[in-house]
Amino acid sequence: MSARIIHIASNTFREAVRDRVLYNLIAFALLLSGASILVGQISIDIERLVVINLGLTAVSLFGIVIAIFIGIGLVSKEIEKRTLYTVLSRPVRRWEFIVGKYFGLAGTLVVNTFFMAIGVFAALLYVSHKFVGSDASVFVALYFIVLEFLIVCSLSLLFSSFSSPLLSAVFTFSLFVIGSFADDLRGFAGMAQGLSHWLAIGTSYIVPNLSAFNVITTVAHGQSVSTQLILQNTLYAIFYSAMALSGAVLIFERRNLK
Amino acid sequence: MAAIEILGLEKTYMIGFWRKRPKQALRPLHLTVEEGEIFGFLGPNGAGKTTTLKMLMGLVFPTSGSARILGHDWTDPVIKAQIGFLPEQPYFYDHLTAHELLNYYGQLSGMPANGRNNRIEATLQRVGLHDIKGLQLRKFSKGMLQRVGIAQAILHDPKLVFLDEPMSGLDPLGRREVRDLIEQLKQEGKTVFFSTHILSDAEALCDRVAILHQGELRGVGAVETLTSAVQGKVEVIWQGTQVPASLKALGAECHVTGDRVRAVLPENQQDSAIDALRRERIRLIAITPLRTSLEAYFVEKLQHSETSAGKIS
Numbered sequence: 163m164s165a166r167i168i169h170i171a172s173n174t175f176r177e178a179v180r181d182r183v184l185y186n187l188i189a190f191a192l193l194l195s196g197a198s199i200l201v202g203q204i205s206i207d208i209e210r211l212v213v214i215n216l217g218l219t220a221v222s223l224f225g226i227v228i229a230i231f232i233g234i235g236l237v238s239k240e241i242e243k244r245t246l247y248t249v250l251s252r253p254v255r256r257w258e259f260i261v262g263k264y265f266g267l268a269g270t271l272v273v274n275t276f277f278m279a280i281g282v283f284a285a286l287l288y289v290s291h292k293f294v295g296s297d298a299s300v301f302v303a304l305y306f307i308v309l310e311f312l313i314v315c316s317l318s319l320l321f322s323s324f325s326s327p328l329l330s331a332v333f334t335f336s337l338f339v340i341g342s343f344a345d346d347l348r349g350f351a352g353m354a355q356g357l358s359h360w361l362a363i364g365t366s367y368i369v370p371n372l373s374a375f376n377v378i379t380t381v382a383h384g385q386s387v388s389t390q391l392i393l394q395n396t397l398y399a400i401f402y403s404a405m406a407l408s409g410a411v412l413i414f415e416r417r418n419l420k
Numbered sequence: 421m422a423a424i425e426i427l428g429l430e431k432t433y434m435i436g437f438w439r440k441r442p443k444q445a446l447r448p449l450h451l452t453v454e455e456g457e458i459f460g461f462l463g464p465n466g467a468g469k470t471t472t473l474k475m476l477m478g479l480v481f482p483t484s485g486s487a488r489i490l491g492h493d494w495t496d497p498v499i500k501a502q503i504g505f506l507p508e509q510p511y512f513y514d515h516l517t518a519h520e521l522l523n524y525y526g527q528l529s530g531m532p533a534n535g536r537n538n539r540i541e542a543t544l545q546r547v548g549l550h551d552i553k554g555l556q557l558r559k560f561s562k563g564m565l566q567r568v569g570i571a572q573a574i575l576h577d578p579k580l581v582f583l584d585e586p587m588s589g590l591d592p593l594g595r596r597e598v599r600d601l602i603e604q605l606k607q608e609g610k611t612v613f614f615s616t617h618i619l620s621d622a623e624a625l626c627d628r629v630a631i632l633h634q635g636e637l638r639g640v641g642a643v644e645t646l647t648s649a650v651q652g653k654v655e656v657i658w659q660g661t662q663v664p665a666s667l668k669a670l671g672a673e674c675h676v677t678g679d680r681v682r683a684v685l686p687e688n689q690q691d692s693a694i695d696a697l698r699r700e701r702i703r704l705i706a707i708t709p710l711r712t713s714l715e716a717y718f719v720e721k722l723q724h725s726e727t728s729a730g731k732i733s
Contacts, residue, residue: 166527166528169524169527169528170528173513173516173524176515176516177513177515180515243511244507244509244510244511245511245513246479247474247477247479247505248505248507248510248512248525248569248572249525249528250479251477251478251479251503251507251582252500252501252525252528252529253497253498253500253501253528253529253530254497254500254528255497418479418480418481419474419479419480420480
């Protein structure tokens with residue numbers, strides 16, 4: 163990776179870390195993990211299930227909010243504030259800027275997820291006083307959540323490269339919601355006829371298939387996740403993010419910075 | 421070798437809801453800036469100065485034309501390591517301190533880590549920023565941000581510096597310091613290309629200027645040449661407060677300031693004016709041909725273009 167990408171990524175990471183809003187969101191996520199202890203205590207015999215379910219859902223939701231919230235401003239804010247002018251007047255290629263921004267945000271989300279995961283494991287330890295073998299699956303669920311973040315990051319960056327922050331947020335969130343129901347969309351496509359069938363099929367392949375990344379219920383029930391799914395999701399996330407990033411680069415390479 | 425060769429750069433924006441109405445921001449521009457000179461790019465607001473600079477920086481793509489910078493194709497990213505750019509009304513990452521910002525830009529410019537810190541400190545001192553350690557840019561005043569902007573433009577010791585309205589937001593002392601800095605850059609052998617609409621700055625600093633109006637180049641040349649055009653009039657200054665009647669009869673426009681009188685009269689009346697002053701035993705101080713100021717040249721070029729446009733329409 164070029165040194166310039168690393169410098170842009172670390173500056174993006176530093177910018178996010180110094181943003182106070184980020185800490186509020188992490189605090190909320192940790193609070194929700196803590197609240198799961200209370201809910202767990204009134205759920206006799208299923209404390210672990212409730213803690214894992216609520217904790218991981220909090221990590222996922224708040225992470226998505228952070229990914230969208232920061233991601234939509236990554237490029238548009240730099241254009242609006244004209245900070246981009248002094249960056250691109252240096253030996254920095256436009257694609258390096260986009261990729262650097264992406265890695266900076268992805269790094270921020272990985273670090274955030276790490277801290278939020280500590281909260282989930284602390285809550286789990288509090289209700290069961292020990293870890294069991296099946297808790298290892300929680301790591302897989304967290305890994306899938308991070309992959310989901312990578313996809314959402316690339317989408318917010320794609321929209322941010324050509325539209326306003328508000329529209330980028332609407333587009334990214336819409337794709338996240340539709341993507342979370344991609345399996346249902348494919349099910350509908352199977353039942354539909356004619357144009358609706360093809361529209362549903364087309365949409366289900368364009369939107370990210372995020373439903374495949376949601377294994378929270380599975381791991382909450384102590385079931386393991388197959389290696390094949392791990393591999394499949396990893397490749398899918400890399401491919402989808404790369405495509406979205408390429409789109410962002412293609413648009414940004416041609417954009418006049420007025 | 422020319423530092424900048426602009427070869428017919430042109431920019432037309434498509435405006436309106438459907439982007440079907442063309443608006444020409446810059447007509448084909450041909451301009452050469454020699455190495456080591458201070459070149460002023462003058463024009464009123466909206467003349468196309470910033471558009472030209474943005475095209476040279478690769479921020480805006482031209483409709484047609486090209487340019488060569490320091491002998492290389494302008495799109496070559498390598499050349500950017502030798503360029504410094506100060507945008508108009510610069511704004512920076514406000515979560516960073518000035519030192520962190522310069523370090524980031526130094527990294528992007530490919531400055532080696534060894535000695536970078538010393539260079540950053542020296543550059544901050546050079547632009548007059550002291551006692552700002554730990555202070556984030558969000559707390560900087562407009563003038564301080566302008567100084568940071570100049571610092572980032574010269575940090576990596578570029579051969580060519582582009583400054584878009586460098587005096588903007590500065591107090592008179594700050595403007596003086598920036599003028600000195602630009603002169604120092606020239607002494608160091610650097611080429612400075614700066615846009616401004618403050619003509620006194622350009623007249624004091626520039627070797628050559630170009631005047632842009634409504635996206636079109638109206639004039640270009642050495643400041644000395646542009647301002648040396650004699651208007652067919654002379655300026656006569658003498659000691660006293662009285663204007664002899666014989667001088668008034670020659671058609672002189674006289675102004676009394678303190679104990680001196682300044683008169684402007686046609687060049688062919690110069691000898692008669694001297695004779696009149698001798699007769700009255702008045703002490704003559706100076707006679708100089710009246711030269712065009714850069715401002716007068718600028719206004720003339722703008723008015724000429726507007727008259728031509730009126731005739732065409």
